[in-house]
Amino acid sequence: MKRLFHLTIAIMMFATVSAVDLEPAELEYLQLKWKQPISEWIKHRQGFGMNGAFYIRDNQQGIISRWDENGEDSTFVLEGGYRGHAVTCDEAGNILTRIDYGWPGGWEVGAPAIRVFPAAGGDYIDSSLPVDAFNNWGENGRMDYFGFAEGNVMEEGALYIISQHAHTFFKIAFLKGKVNPNASGAVAYAGANIGASVEGGSTCDDVINAYIAADGTRHLLYVSRSIEPVDITYDEQSHIYVGETALLPGHAHLPFIIPIRGFSNGVYPFALGGHNFFLYPAKLPEDAMYLDGFAIAEANADIPITFMPATCSSAANGIQANWLNAEPVDESKAIIYQYYPGGHIAVYEFKLKQSSVAIKGDVNSDGKVNVSDVTALVNMILGVIPKDMTRADVNGDGKINVSDVTALINIILGII
Numbered sequence: 396m397k398r399l400f401h402l403t404i405a406i407m408m409f410a411t412v413s414a415v416d417l418e419p420a421e422l423e424y425l426q427l428k429w430k431q432p433i434s435e436w437i438k439h440r441q442g443f444g445m446n447g448a449f450y451i452r453d454n455q456q457g458i459i460s461r462w463d464e465n466g467e468d469s470t471f472v473l474e475g476g477y478r479g480h481a482v483t484c485d486e487a488g489n490i491l492t493r494i495d496y497g498w499p500g501g502w503e504v505g506a507p508a509i510r511v512f513p514a515a516g517g518d519y520i521d522s523s524l525p526v527d528a529f530n531n532w533g534e535n536g537r538m539d540y541f542g543f544a545e546g547n548v549m550e551e552g553a554l555y556i557i558s559q560h561a562h563t564f565f566k567i568a569f570l571k572g573k574v575n576p577n578a579s580g581a582v583a584y585a586g587a588n589i590g591a592s593v594e595g596g597s598t599c600d601d602v603i604n605a606y607i608a609a610d611g612t613r614h615l616l617y618v619s620r621s622i623e624p625v626d627i628t629y630d631e632q633s634h635i636y637v638g639e640t641a642l643l644p645g646h647a648h649l650p651f652i653i654p655i656r657g658f659s660n661g662v663y664p665f666a667l668g669g670h671n672f673f674l675y676p677a678k679l680p681e682d683a684m685y686l687d688g689f690a691i692a693e694a695n696a697d698i699p700i701t702f703m704p705a706t707c708s709s710a711a712n713g714i715q716a717n718w719l720n721a722e723p724v725d726e727s728k729a730i731i732y733q734y735y736p737g738g739h740i741a742v743y744e745f746k747l748k749q750s751s752v753a754i755k756g757d758v759n760s761d762g763k764v765n766v767s768d769v770t771a772l773v774n775m776i777l778g779v780i781p782k783d784m785t786r787a788d789v790n791g792d793g794k795i796n797v798s799d800v801t802a803l804i805n806i807i808l809g810i811i
């Protein structure tokens with residue numbers, strides 16, 4: 396151990412190597428795992444997949460259904476007869492859902508509004524809206540939420556939404572399962588004026604996803620039915636927005652086509668094997684808005700890495716589009732979840748060729764694991780080059796520090 400320590404110090408003294416970008420990802424396969432018909436789209440508008448199952452809110456019965464390859468197998472009853480369809484989860488798998496009778500109206504100030512079902516089980520937790528932080532909340536119109544929440548709301552996390560009339564992002568902060576009014580409020584945004592961007596186009600059906608890119612930076616991806624997607628990075632500690640990211644540069648168009656008005660369509664980001672991907676409902680054939688095809692593209696790619704053609708020839712409904720999300724399960728594989736309203740719930744497996752997946756310990760992305768990676772890792776720890784969570788968190792504990800240097804040296808020495 397002492398020898399490793401001295402080696403570490405020696406390397407820290409001449410650390411200069413930069414990280415190198417990965418080659419474009421290559422597809423191994425995209426295949427259907429299971430599919431269940433679900434036809435009553437008026438009851439089921441939106442949902443998300445997690446741990447091999449799909450969760451969907453039934454806005455007539457007041458339940459959240461869980462679907463897997465055997466069909467509908469259990470429900471969360473929303474005691475109180477609450478209607479509505481807003482349901483999502485955070486990075487830890489806690490389920491967040493809206494509770495009130497106002498669907499599809501605005502939030503009701505002072506009444507319980509958000510319910511959290513802890514991933515670990517146990518009693519649900521209800522919260523009211525942070526009235527002090529949103530003193531005109533009641534005037535802000537419909538604020539359904541679609542997309543994914545940040546962090547672990549049972550510890551610390553946040554749900555981002557946009558109001559129908561205020562044209563502003565709102566952050567609803569959570570601490571230990573409850574809404575934390577002290578950290579909630581309208582999002583101060585240092586880049587272009589999002590409020591102006593969404594004016595006239597902001598609706599309840601906009602999607603805001605909180606996600607972590609392959610380099611560990613935190614993002615919000617905002618997709619509206621009427622404006623171009625906006626991808627925003629921000630500082631994790633202060634939650635001060637620092638501008639727009641290069642993944643979807645500025646307000647520029649995505650380098651691929653998404654439907655511009657498939658209601659509630661989204662673009663669902665995920666990181667896998669050191670690459671950033673976007674999963675989105677595909678607009679093919681060109682004039683079809685409500686079919687069930689989808690595509691997966693790498694960030695800034697010219698063409699998608701793969702495309703799943705539509706299985707229907709006419710839209711199963713005329714109001715909602717294709718709900719999609721991806722869940723990485725290991726370094727090369729992700730599960731793709733799809734809810735096609737009026738049609739089906741389907742689950743696919745998306746696999747990258749091993750040759751295009753980041754090798755454990757290959758911090759500088761040159762395809763080899765050697766002392767240059769120790770240099771790159773130390774540079775990341777020292778802040779000389781940007782931290783790349785996918786590559787630098789060698790021991791997989793969610794942090795980048797000297798323990799990763801030890802883990803990396805053990806790999807190089809063949810100890811593990």
Ligand SMILES: [Ca+2]
Nearest residue numbers: 757761763768
């Ligand atoms: Ca390397």
Ligand SMILES: [Ca+2]
Nearest residue numbers: 788792794799
């Ligand atoms: Ca680590």
